[in-house]
Amino acid sequence: MSSKRRVDVVMEYDLIVIGSGSAGSVAATKCARAGWKVAMIDNRPYGGTCALRGCDPKKVLVGAAEIISDAGRMSDKGIAGHPHIIWSDLMSFKETFTAGFPEEKEEGLKRSEVDTFHGTASFVSKDEIQVGEEKLKGKKYLIATGAKPSTLPIAGxxxxxxxxxxxxxxxxxxxxxxxxxxxxxxxxxxxxxxxxxxxxxxxxxxxxxxxxxxxxxxxxxxxxxxxxxxxxxxxxxxxxxxxxxxxxxxxxxxxxxxxxxxxxxxxxxGRVPATEGLNLDAAGIEYSSRGIHVNEFLQSHSNSNVYAAGDVAATEGMPLTPLAGKDSHIVASNLLEGNHKKPDYEVVPTVAFTIPKIASVGLTTKELYKKGIKADIRDVNMTDWYTYKRRNEGEARGKVIVAKDTNLILGAHFMSHHADEMINYFAMAMQFGIKADDLKKMTFAYPTPASDIGYLV
Missing domain, CATH: 3.50.50.60 (FAD/NAD(P)-binding domain)
Structure with a gap:
């Protein structure tokens, strides 16, 4: 679409998406491909937090830090020399993953016939929104603005x-x-x-x-x-x-x-839902410090033409990129076919990419006791296991919670250099109802971190 638009004309759309990250992109593209007239608005470069300012560039830096950590731990175990990070070079390498991405993202949307707008979106009524000097009218809205840092009430x-x-x-x-x-x-x-x-x-x-x-x-x-x-x-x-x-x-x-x-x-x-500046009251959209109030279909409680997905929605889901993308798929289906799909936040692995990493999925020990569920807890110090000792990896811990009555895995938790991959095996077992005894029967390639699973269940 031409960048020159008439500011005295209200442009009408079947769907207006606010936010260009994972929570907004899927629904915008799916609806556009279904023949809907779709617009997307973002006040920052297109692509969202994860791709530009979060997960992806962060993990590039983590990768370099892991190399330093590995070399340091093995310095008296056969590895000589002390590598160091040249920050400017590392940042230049990081830029190769983010530079040009906003333009590629926007071009991809335009190829899907999504009209793109730059600026802060602000509702002026239940179905109209202002972006700079332009006014848009939408039959449906998806708010996918994500989260922002919380305001700290401290001097300075x-x-x-x-x-x-x-x-x-x-x-x-x-x-x-x-x-x-x-x-x-x-x-x-x-x-x-x-x-x-x-x-x-x-x-x-x-x-x-x-x-x-x-x-x-x-x-x-x-x-x-x-x-x-x-x-x-x-x-x-x-x-x-x-x-x-x-x-x-x-x-x-x-x-x-x-x-x-x-x-x-x-x-x-900490971060909070990014609702500031949207003027949600003008559209009759209920919200709180937890985000926009939505029903089981991710539809606004108070304005049925509005949906919210990802970190800005007040759901039980964690603020994670994969969940934002899944939310967007669900919203697309509910928009195109009527409300019938609901998000499932039951099995969601999460990882902090420290060195070593820490990861979790399912019930924690505190939640288990609070619910009064009878379970076997396999809590293991893995520090001296071959997987971790061969690279002098320091402390490593694993905990797996298995229901006594069903033999199903209810939760898994790891702190180790392989926690990010180990947690995925257990998340998959939980998602598809693979019992602990069946995991024990599985023959994994050896020696690999996965080959330890039989000793953890």
């Missing part, structure tokens, strides 16, 4: 940088402070530490990464400390001040005032 929060900024640093500072003990802080902290930076994570709770199993997180914290990541727990940040080129973070650790100095302070204290 204007000094914070965000995950986006970290991934664009031209040089890595000597000292980094991360506020919050979630995925972002731990993953970036492990990267920075392998690059030689002094790194601190300041977390207000007793346990960081609180979605994961407590003893596995404790093991990861020990491994983090060995790598040079200093973790400060039960520390409430109260202010951030700048003195020259140094930032000073003040916190209270169990009533005792603490001070931390760094060249950069990174926000890693």
């Amino acid at each position: 929060n204007e000094h914070l940088i965000y995950s986006d900024d970290f991934l664009e640093l031209e040089s890595l500072p000597e000292r980094l402070l991360f506020i919050g003990g979630g995925y972002i802080s731990f993953e970036f902290a492990h990267i920075a530490a392998r690059c030689g930076a002094e790194v601190h994570i300041i977390h207000r709770g007793k346990q960081p990464l609180d979605y994961f199993e407590e003893e596995q997180v404790e093991a990861l914290v020990r491994e983090s400390e060995k790598a040079g990541v200093k973790v400060h727990l039960q520390t409430e940040v109260t202010s951030i001040a700048k003195e020259g080129e140094i930032y000073i973070v003040k916190g209270l650790q169990q009533g005792i005032e603490k001070f931390y100095e760094g060249n950069v302070v990174v926000h890693g204290a």
Whole structure:
């Protein structure tokens, strides 16, 4: 479509999608291919968080950090020399995965006959939306704006940088402070530490990464400390001040005032649904701090012509890219064929790409006890197992929860260098109802991490 549009004409569409990431793209393309007239709006480069500012570029940096970690652990086991990361070269390599992607994404949408708009979308009525000087009218809407960093109510929060900024640093500072003990802080902290930076994570709770199993997180914290990541727990940040080129973070650790100095302070204290600026009230769309209120079909409770998918929707799903994509498939089917598909968040593996990694799927131990389910828990310290010892990998732990009555796997949890792949085997077994005894019968190639599965169930 031509970039020159008449601003005095209201353009009408069958579907208007707000957001160009995983949660919006599938539905936009499917509906366009079905003959619908579709528009997409984004106020940032096309492609969404994961491809441009999240999972994909982050994992490129993690890959380099893993090489440093591997060499360091084997330095007295036959590997000589000490490789190091040249940050500018690594960032240039990272750019090869993101540069040009927004243009490719937008061209792909246009080939599918989706009209693309750049700017902030703001509802002006139940079925009309403003984008800059242009006004669009839609029969149906899909809101897929994702999430954004939460606002920290502390003095000096204007000094914070965000995950986006970290991934664009031209040089890595000597000292980094991360506020919050979630995925972002731990993953970036492990990267920075392998690059030689002094790194601190300041977390207000007793346990960081609180979605994961407590003893596995404790093991990861020990491994983090060995790598040079200093973790400060039960520390409430109260202010951030700048003195020259140094930032000073003040916190209270169990009533005792603490001070931390760094060249950069990174926000890693959680994200919230990105609803700001959409003017949802004008469209009669109900929402809260959890996101847009939707029914079992991902349809707005209060405006039946509006759907929401991914991180911006108030569902039971975790804020993960694969779920955002699945949500978008479901919305497309419900738009094209009427409401009949519902999201299933029962079996969803999640991984924090630290070094080593930590991963989880299904019920946690706390959830198991809370539900009163009778199960066998196989909790194993795998540190001395061949799989991990052959590369001097340090601590490794695995936990598998199996129902007593059905022999089905209810949950699996890993902290190891192979946690990301191990969790997928167990997620697949859970999804397709493969019993623990049947997993034991499986012959896996040896020696591989998967060949340990028989000892875990």
